[in-house]
Amino acid sequence: MIKLYLAEDQQLLNTALAGILELEDDLTMIGTATNGQIALEQIATLQPDVALLDIEMPGLTGLEIARRLHEQQPQVKVIILTTFAQTSYFKQAISAEVAGYLLKDGPSDDLIVAIHSVMAGKTVYAPELVVGLTNQPQNPLSQRETDVLQAVANGLSNKEVASQLFLSDGTVRNYMSTILSKLAASNRIEAIQIARHNGWL
Template identity: 55%
Template sequence: MTTLYIAEDQEMLKTALVTILNLEDDFTVIGSSTNGKTALSDIRKLQPDVAILDIEMPKLTGLEVAAQLKEALPATKCVILTTFSLENYFQQAVTADVSAYLLKDSPSDFLIQTIRSVLNGATIYSPELVKNVLRAEKNPLSKRELEILAHIQHGLSTQEIAKTVFLSEGTVRNYISAILSKTGTRSRIEAINVATQHHWL
């Protein structure tokens, strides 16, 4: 019998998933939660064969849960089930070594088939997600540049950013100039728009 745990912050969807998966003769859902912190604690105790994780949940995201389970409970296969096909989420999922990344509009049969496949060692990514990633332009910004651009997006001034990232204001201005150059933009707002459109932020 394959044991499953479901972490999904939408109660109705969580209940539906529990019902659908329990209909399979070889599946049993041994626990569920609507927030990431409880899910992580439960999964560590219950040690299910497969953990099905939403990304955007209170307290801890599904990606954060998966990253911690990679170290604490490597035998549990993590399946991300989300509405988000963003490239940065996908990159985090790959880093967390998840066994599958599916979109919520996938048929339930595909989810069931995926669970069985990952138990046999397969890695499954939603075809729609792979297409989106292949279409996405390569991100020219460094990790530090993305960090500074994110602070700009949240309304911080150059002085505030400098204090936050422990750099001089001059260095921050140099990073901003590099961001504008790499994105081919003339203002911070334009740079944010370009980065958002290409899912770099």
């Protein structure tokens, strides 16, 4: 029997999906939550075989839970279930070494197959996300430029970025000028949006 845990913040979908999966002879739902923090605590206690996680939830996101489980309970297989076909989310999920990443608009049969596949040691990713990742433009920013833009995206001023990255104020300004030029952005907000859209941040 495969023990499942479901974290989904939409109560109706949570209940419906849990009911569908319980119909399978070899699947049992041992817990559900609509809050990410509660989900992480319960997963630690209940020890499911597979955790099905939505991305956007109150408390903790599904990606944050996935990262913590990878570090603390790597035996728990994680499948991300989301409406977001965003390359940036997909990249974060891959870095957290999730076993599966599926879109919610897919048929429930695909999820059931995915659960059995990850239990067999396979990874299951939505095909359209894999295609999107391979077709994605290359990041024109150097690692240092990416670090600077990430710090700015986190709300730091030039002076704070300089302090955090051990740079001078002038060097940070030079980096930002180069970043704007490379991304063809008119200001730092647009640069951040472009970088996030392409999954570079």
